[in-house]
Amino acid sequence: MAVQGTVERKYVYDFAEGNRDLKDLLGGKGANLAEMTNLGLPVPPGFTITTEACQEYLATGREPDGLAEQVAAHLTALERSMGRCLGDPDDPLLVSVRSGAKFSMPGMMETVLNVGLNDRSVVGLARQAAGAGGQAASAGSTDRAGSAGADRFAWDSYRRLIQMFGKTVCEVPGEEFEHALDDVKQARGIRDDVELDADDLRGLVDTYKKIFRKHTGRDFPQEPREQLDLAVRAVFDSWNAERAVLYRRQERIPADLGTAVNVVAMVFGNLGPDSGTGVAFTRDPASGAQGLYGDYLANAQGEDVVAGIRNTIPLQDLERLDKRSYDELLDIMARLERHYRDLCDIEFTIERGKLWMLQTRVGKRTAAAAFVIAGQLVDEGLIDLDEALHRVNGAQLAQLMFPRFQLDHEVQAVARGIGASPGAAVGTVVFTSARAVELAAEGQRVILVRRETNPDDLQGMIAAQGILTSRGGKTSHAAVVARGMGKTCVSGADALDVDVPGRRFTVAGRTVSEGDVVSIDGTTGNIYLGEVPVMPSEVVQYFEGSLDPEHIDNALVRAVHRIMTHADQRRRLAVRANADTGADAARARRFGAQGIGLCRTEHMFLGERRELVERLILARTDDERERALAALLPLQRADFVEIFREMDGLPVTVRLIDPPLHEFLPPLEQLAVNVAVAQERGEDVAQEEALLAAVRRMHEENPMLGLRGVRLGLVIPGLFAMQVRAITEAAVQCARDGLTARPEIMVPLVGAVQELETVRAEAERIIADVVGDSGVEVLIGTMIEVPRAALTAGQIAEAAQFFSFGTNDLTQMGWGFSRDDVEGAFFWRYLELGIFGISPFESLDRDGVGRLVRIAAEEGRAARPDLKLGVCGEHGGDPDSVHFFHEVGLDYVSCSPFRVPVARLEAGRAVVETTGSDSR
Numbered sequence: 001m002a003v004q005g006t007v008e009r010k011y012v013y014d015f016a017e018g019n020r021d022l023k024d025l026l027g028g029k030g031a032n033l034a035e036m037t038n039l040g041l042p043v044p045p046g047f048t049i050t051t052e053a054c055q056e057y058l059a060t061g062r063e064p065d066g067l068a069e070q071v072a073a074h075l076t077a078l079e080r081s082m083g084r085c086l087g088d089p090d091d092p093l094l095v096s097v098r099s100g101a102k103f104s105m106p107g108m109m110e111t112v113l114n115v116g117l118n119d120r121s122v123v124g125l126a127r128q129a130a131g132a133g134g135q136a137a138s139a140g141s142t143d144r145a146g147s148a149g150a151d152r153f154a155w156d157s158y159r160r161l162i163q164m165f166g167k168t169v170c171e172v173p174g175e176e177f178e179h180a181l182d183d184v185k186q187a188r189g190i191r192d193d194v195e196l197d198a199d200d201l202r203g204l205v206d207t208y209k210k211i212f213r214k215h216t217g218r219d220f221p222q223e224p225r226e227q228l229d230l231a232v233r234a235v236f237d238s239w240n241a242e243r244a245v246l247y248r249r250q251e252r253i254p255a256d257l258g259t260a261v262n263v264v265a266m267v268f269g270n271l272g273p274d275s276g277t278g279v280a281f282t283r284d285p286a287s288g289a290q291g292l293y294g295d296y297l298a299n300a301q302g303e304d305v306v307a308g309i310r311n312t313i314p315l316q317d318l319e320r321l322d323k324r325s326y327d328e329l330l331d332i333m334a335r336l337e338r339h340y341r342d343l344c345d346i347e348f349t350i351e352r353g354k355l356w357m358l359q360t361r362v363g364k365r366t367a368a369a370a371f372v373i374a375g376q377l378v379d380e381g382l383i384d385l386d387e388a389l390h391r392v393n394g395a396q397l398a399q400l401m402f403p404r405f406q407l408d409h410e411v412q413a414v415a416r417g418i419g420a421s422p423g424a425a426v427g428t429v430v431f432t433s434a435r436a437v438e439l440a441a442e443g444q445r446v447i448l449v450r451r452e453t454n455p456d457d458l459q460g461m462i463a464a465q466g467i468l469t470s471r472g473g474k475t476s477h478a479a480v481v482a483r484g485m486g487k488t489c490v491s492g493a494d495a496l497d498v499d500v501p502g503r504r505f506t507v508a509g510r511t512v513s514e515g516d517v518v519s520i521d522g523t524t525g526n527i528y529l530g531e532v533p534v535m536p537s538e539v540v541q542y543f544e545g546s547l548d549p550e551h552i553d554n555a556l557v558r559a560v561h562r563i564m565t566h567a568d569q570r571r572r573l574a575v576r577a578n579a580d581t582g583a584d585a586a587r588a589r590r591f592g593a594q595g596i597g598l599c600r601t602e603h604m605f606l607g608e609r610r611e612l613v614e615r616l617i618l619a620r621t622d623d624e625r626e627r628a629l630a631a632l633l634p635l636q637r638a639d640f641v642e643i644f645r646e647m648d649g650l651p652v653t654v655r656l657i658d659p660p661l662h663e664f665l666p667p668l669e670q671l672a673v674n675v676a677v678a679q680e681r682g683e684d685v686a687q688e689e690a691l692l693a694a695v696r697r698m699h700e701e702n703p704m705l706g707l708r709g710v711r712l713g714l715v716i717p718g719l720f721a722m723q724v725r726a727i728t729e730a731a732v733q734c735a736r737d738g739l740t741a742r743p744e745i746m747v748p749l750v751g752a753v754q755e756l757e758t759v760r761a762e763a764e765r766i767i768a769d770v771v772g773d774s775g776v777e778v779l780i781g782t783m784i785e786v787p788r789a790a791l792t793a794g795q796i797a798e799a800a801q802f803f804s805f806g807t808n809d810l811t812q813m814g815w816g817f818s819r820d821d822v823e824g825a826f827f828w829r830y831l832e833l834g835i836f837g838i839s840p841f842e843s844l845d846r847d848g849v850g851r852l853v854r855i856a857a858e859e860g861r862a863a864r865p866d867l868k869l870g871v872c873g874e875h876g877g878d879p880d881s882v883h884f885f886h887e888v889g890l891d892y893v894s895c896s897p898f899r900v901p902v903a904r905l906e907a908g909r910a911v912v913e914t915t916g917s918d919s920r
Contacts, residue, residue, distance in 0.1 A: 008066050009052070009066065010050075011049060011052065011053040011064060011066065011067045011070050012053075012071055012073075012074050013025075013026060013034070013047060015046055016037055018033075018035075018048065019035055019038060020032055020034070020035040024051065024257075025051060026048045026100070027048070027051055027100035027101050027259060028101065028102055028103065028104055028361055029099075029100030029260070029262055029359055029361070030048035030260045032359065032361055033046070033048070033262060033264070034048070035339075036336075039335070039339065041332055041336075042355055042356050043356070043357050043358075044264050044265040045078055045264075045265050046078065046095070046263050046264035047071075047075075047077075047078065047262075047263055048260050048263075049067070049071065049263070051101070051102070051259060051260050052258075053067055054239060054260065055256070057236045058236065058240065058258060068229070071228075071263075074263075075228075078095075078265060086115075086224045086225065086228070087118060087227075089121050089123070090124045091124055091127075091128055092117070092121035093266075094115060094116040094265075095115050095228065095264060096112065096113045096114070096115065096266055097111070097235060098262045099238060099259045100259060100261070100262050101239070101253075101258070101260070102257050104361055104364065105244060105251075108241070108244040108247045109238040109239060109241065110168045110169075110231075110241075111164070111168070111303070112161070112164045112165055112168055112231040113157075113160060113161065113266065113301060113303065114158070114160055114164075114266060115161065115224070115228050115231055116224040116228070117161050118220075118223075118224065118227075119222060120222075122155065122158045123154070125153075125158075126147075126151045126154035127150070129150035129268075129271060130147050148197070148198060149271075152196075152201060153270055153271050155204075156270055157268070158205050159201055159205045159208055161227075162177075162205065162208040162209060162212060163177040163208060165227065165230075165231065166208070166211065166212045166215070166216075168231070169230050169231055169234040170212070170215070170216045172211060172212055176215075177211060180211065181193070184200055184203070184207075188200065194299050194300075232263075235259060235261045236258075236259070236261070239258055245834075246459060246462070249831060249834075250485060251485075252838065255834060267351045268301070268349070268351050269297075269301050269351065270299055271299070272299055272352070273298055273299055274322070274353055275299060275349075275350055275351050276321075276349070276350050277297055277300050277302045277304070277347075277348070278294055278295055278312075278347075278348055278349075278350075279294050279295055279345070279346065279347050280292070280294035280315055280329065280333060280345075280348065281343060281345055282337040282363075283343045283369070285343065285345070285364065285365040285369055285483060286366050286368075286369060286419060286420065286522075287366075287368060287369055288343075288365070288368060288370070288376065288555070288559075289555075292330070292333075293315065294315035294346075295312035295313070295314070295315060295473040295476075296313050296314070296315050296321075297312045301349075302347055311471055311472070311492055311494055312473045322350060322353060324353065325350050325353065325355045328355050332355075332357065336360055341377060341383055342363075342377070342391075343362065343363045343369070343373050345362070346360045347359040347360075364480060365483065366421055366486075367396035367486060368422055368556050370391065371400070371556060372556055372559045374387075374389075374391045374392055374563060375555075375558070375559035375562055375563070385562075385566045386912045387912075388563055389567055389570065389905075389908055389912050390912050392909075393905070393909065394879035394909075395879060397539075397901060397905050399423070400537060400539040400556070400560065401537055401539050401540050401898065401901070402424070403424060403535055404424045404521075404535060404537050405528075405532045405533070405535070406533045406534055406535035411528060411532055413526035413527060414507055414527055414529050415493050415507045415508065415526075416527065417490040417491055417493030417496075417525045418472075418492040418493075418525050419525035420473075420479035420483070420490060420491040420492075420522065420525075421467075421482040421483040421486075421487060421488055421522045423487070423488030424488065424521060424522075425445075425466025425487075425488035425519070425520050426447075426517065426518075426519045426531050426532065427444070427447040427464065427465040427466065427517065427518070428446050428514075428515050428517055429446075429512055429513070429514055430446045430449065430464075430514055431498075431503045431504075431514055432460065433458075433463075434459075434460070435460075436448045436459075436460035436461075436464045441463075445465045446463065447464060447466050447468055447520060448463075448464040448466075448468070449469075449496075449498060449505060449518075450470075450498065451469065451470050451498045451500065452469050452471040452472050452476060452478065452491075453476075453477050453478040453481070454477060461482065461485070461487060464487065465487075466482075466487060466488035466520045466522065467490075467491075468489075468490050468491075468493060468520050469489075469493065470492070470493050470496040470505070471491070471492060471494065472492050473491060482522075488520060490520045490521070490522055495507050507527075510529070512529065517531050518530070519532040538554055538556065539560055542561065543590065543901055544587075544590050544591075545590055564592075564904065564905060567905045567907065567908025568908065569908075570911045571911055572910075573882070573890065573893055573903075573907040574594045574892035574893075575593060575894070575903045575904050575907060576594055576596055576598075576651070576653075576870070576872075576892050576893070576894035577589075577595075577894060577896065577897045578596070578599075578896055579593075579598075579599060580600050580601075580604070581603075581642070581643070585642075585646035587897045588897035589650070591897050591898070591901055592901060592904055593650075593900045594650060595742075596643065596647055596652040596653060596894070597653050597804060597870050597892060597895075598655060598746075598872035598894050599652060599653065599655065600658070601636070601655060601656060601723060602657050604635070604636060609632070612631050612632050612635075613632075614691060615627075615628040616629065616632070616716075616719075617694050618690055618694050625716075626718060629718050629719070629722040630722075633722050633725065636722070636723060636726035636727075637733075639726075640654070640731070640743075641734060644730055644734045644741040644743070645739060647742075648734075648739045648740055649740045650742065651742040652742060652744065653781075653802075653804060653870070653872070653894075654723075654743060654744065655748050655872075656713060656720050656723050656745065656747055656748060656759075657720075657748075658708060658709050660698070660704075660708040660712065668695050668696065671691065671695055672692060674688065675688050675689060704812075704818070708748075708749060709747075710748060710749050710756070710759060711749065713747070713759055714755065714758060720747075720762070720763070724762075724763045724766045727743050727745060727778070728743070728766065728778055731743045731774075732770060732774045732776050735776050743778050743779075744781060744801075745763060745779070745780050745781070746783050746804055747759050747782045747783070748783045748785070748806070749786060749809075750782045751786040751788045752792070752796075753792065753795040753799050756782050756796060756800060757799045760780050763780055779801040781801050781802030781804065781868070782803060783803075783804050783805075784796075784804070784806065784810065784853075784856050785805070785806030785808075785809035785813070786809070786813060787813055787814055789856070790852035790853065791852070791855065793855065793857075793859040793860040793863075794860065794863040795863075796860070797863040797867050798863055798864065800864070802867065802868035802869070802870065803860055803868070804869075804870045805856070805869075805890075806872060806873050807844060807871055807875040807876075807881075808841065808874060808875075809873075810852060810873070811840050811845065811849050811875075812841075814845070814849045815848070815849075817840075841874075843875070843878050843881055844875045844878065844880070850884055850888075853871075853885075854888045869889070869890045870890055870894060871885055871892075871893050871894065872894040874895060876893035876895040877893070877895030877896060877902055877903050879902065879906045882903055882906040882907055882910060883910045883913070886907060886910035886911070887910070887914075893907070
């Protein structure tokens with residue numbers, strides 16, 4: 001019996017039913033098509049199949065119940081509004097079938113144009129085009145000429161459908177279609193597709209059909225609704241295509257979102273010279289400069305622009321070709337930017353003088369453009385500073401700190417293309433994605449050179465330092481994807497004659513072969529042969545203090561300064577640096593560090609001091625050991641004086657020696673061989689034999705879980721005491737020199753409160769003896785890096801004045817991974833299988849390791865409310881992890897000096913994203 005009141009789930013929405021806030025359901029493209037429709041802009045009618053339909057299809061392997069009927073109902077409504085029927089042989093309606101996920105994934109999923117064409121409707125399409133074209137024909141044209149143009153258009157549209165449908169829906173190798181097209185052009189002695197006439201294209205359709213049948217075992221489908229249904233399924237399936245999966249991992253896009261499918265009435269940019277297609281940006285996506293930016297291609301469909309198979313003209317040239325459409329486009333662009341309050345990326349088609357809007361979205365931009373545009377929009381009153389801070393991120397700031405080319409000597413560019421994505425990239429030339437991946441895996445820097453890239457090149461683009469193409473513009477596939485990934489890209493360098501099979505290109509009479517080195521500048525578009533030296537970026541110079549943002553004509557530096565100032569005002573988390581020397585400390589302070597969160601003392605035992613460490617290890621009596629420690633004491637004290645001077649007034653957390661002592665000795669195998677060889681020669685090796693015996697005595701199968709950290713300090717008398725005395729004496733010496741030293745002594749690898757209590761008791765006796773009336777205060781705390789310490793934090797807090805989470809070791813021990821081995825051993829497979837979205841050593845595992853941090857923070861503070869909490873693992877500089885540390889209530893994060901600005905920015909963003917912004 002039917003259940004009363006059952007409501008059929010809605011899987012299809014007309015454009016008029018949606019809006020831009022429905023991206024989860026309609027995908028970004030569908031939501032924005034709906035938004036433009038509701039704004040009254042000229043959008044071709046259509047409908048969107050929801051992401052929920054895709055999710056159900058991918059989960060069950062079949063279309064959801066009711067989807068076919070809903071598509072039929074919306075298709076009927078579309079036919080009614082257009083006055084045509086899908087695939088009608090006399091007056092056909094054609095549609096495009098396009099993917100559209102919540103987050104933009106340019107070129108990663110599928111599109112099929114001209115759905116509805118078959119052997120009968122292609123003739124009707126030609127008549128339809130000839131009839132409409134007669135009214136728009138120029139004065140000198142003849143009906144015969146108009147008819148020939150209409151025939152050409154119809155057969156061109158049909159060959160495009162077979163090509164796209166074959167490759168996308170039926171997995172026919174795309175290169176076979178491309179080779180057939182090249183053969184026809186070569187036979188005719190022409191270069192561009194637009195020079196092919198109707199007879200050429202009619203013959204090409206026959207060839208394409210044969211290719212289709214050869215690979216599929218069936219004729220190209222003639223039923224329009226079958227074409228539509230198969231195209232929709234292909235778009236659903238493309239969500240899990242290899243390149244889409246790889247792109248999502250690269251961009252950290254969740255794998256369970258699915259894609260919407262947009263079915264849109266076709267409008268044609270390939271109807272002749274009064275038609276065309278283009279892509280426009282309301283501001284320059286590379287630099288953020290205000291103005292008109294984009295590409296236009298006459299007598300073309302949209303795929304021709306983004307694929308880069310023909311070189312476009314600047315959008316400004318449209319004014320002389322079609323002033324009315326140009327003016328209307330400018331008005332719409334301004335309207336959309338005000339509406340979205342951001343840079344908009346727009347796709348449009350002109351069909352015989354009629355402008356149609358095919359897509360808009362908040363445009364991808366380079367890191368530099370992100371900061372500049374955010375500042376501009378604040379000045380224009382469209383957003384506030386909180387929203388500006390929300391719109392940039394630490395990954396972008398890190399990109400801006402990369403070096404640029406140093407061109408203060410004679411360096412001649414051999415060619416120039418379009419600067420599509422900024423940066424200075426140097427590497428050996430490769431011509432295939434596979435080769436790029438292969439060489440990058442060997443540690444080589446490579447530049448991927450192609451005529452134009454396509455989605456299948458994604459792996460090579462990720463592996464490469466930069467991308468160089470001879471075709472395309474700022475809106476080509478290479479440019480859009482490179483900008484999204486922060487990769488340097490120069491596109492449209494048409495002076496390059498790229499021979500991919502021959503693995504070489506020629507330019508200015510010179511041949512560059514695979515393996516040669518080139519340098520590309522993604523800002524200017526310049527291409528240089530050989531390696532060009534690089535220099536620090538302006539942003540690094542600003543952070544170093546050598547550029548005054550208030551007195552420099554540099555929009556980027558001014559924007560970075562403005563947003564960083566606001567981030568510092570908004571953030572709650574302090575940001576410290578990991579620094580082991582005075583030079584590191586000075587650099588960290590220039591970069592805005594508010595102290596040192598981790599000073600590793602083991603680095604102070606290297607170099608010339610190894611001999612003293614060997615004496616300590618080899619000591620057989622208390623007297624020998626004390627003499628070795630006494631020799632190390634003044635050296636350690638001098639190290640700390642240098643650091644305290646640079647950090648005058650700021651806290652410095654010093655970690656007592658952490659690694660096992662055998663790390664300061666020669667490897668066991670090497671030492672054994674050396675001793676054996678010396679013995680064979682009859683040499684006196686008494687000292688070497690004693691050293692070998694000590695190394696063997698200390699050898700451990702798993703030293704990272706052995707005698708190290710607090711265990712070492714408890715087993716070797718006087719070792720920690722010497723370090724505590726050196727730290728305290730250095731602080732007192734600085735105080736007598738008029739400086740303010742704020743040392744914090746951190747005991748590593750504590751797993752039980754009794755370990756910390758023992759070390760603290762000895763340390764407090766030494767501190768009391770040294771400090772006297774100097775006024776120096778020394779805090780004693782511990783590093784939470786053992787899971788047991790996190791789980792017993794309430795007990796340990798009774799003996800600790802601060803916790804600093806060592807998330808590197810906490811991750812290693814929490815997962816049971818050796819961070820020295822697993823990255824190359826099997827992480828690549830875990831990433832490939834989706835077990836990891838990103839390495840847990842790169843971004844904190846919130847569910848596991850993060851839970852340990854949360855437990856320790858909560859229980860530690862419950863036992864000691866004034867407990868200071870920080871983090872000193874490299875996660876302290878990871879943008880996503882910084883947000884988590886803000887959320888759980890830590891007091892500070894600490895990271896390498898170069899990442900301090902990133903942590904400062906993200907700490908400010910964490911506050912804004914928690915509290916929200918009125919202008920969003």
